Amino acid sequence: MPVLDGYEATKKIREELSSPKNNIPIIALTAAAIKGEKEKCLSIGMNDYLSKPFKAEELYSKILENV
Numbered sequence: 001m002p003v004l005d006g007y008e009a010t011k012k013i014r015e016e017l018s019s020p021k022n023n024i025p026i027i028a029l030t031a032a033a034i035k036g037e038k039e040k041c042l043s044i045g046m047n048d049y050l051s052k053p054f055k056a057e058e059l060y061s062k063i064l065e066n067v
Contacts, residue, residue, distance in 0.1 A: 006028060007041075007044055010026050010041075010045050013045075014044075025047045025048075025063070025067060026045065026047055027046065027047060027048045027059075028046045028048070029050055030052065032051070033051040033052075037049070048065065048066055050062055
């Protein structure tokens with residue numbers, strides 16, 4: 001993203017918005033499939049993680065799990 005990456009955007013949403021806006025589900029969609037990446041995403045406040053490439057069904061399933 002041009003101004004913020006997903007990590008910073010998640011931190012801002014979680015820290016600066018008031019409830020219920022700060023509780024929106026955030027699912028990381030990333031090409032970074034390195035060890036520990038999922039844990040990093042979850043630790044900063046993302047709800048779930050999906051590495052690229054992914055199938056539409058996988059994303060749909062993650063969305064349903066997190067609403």
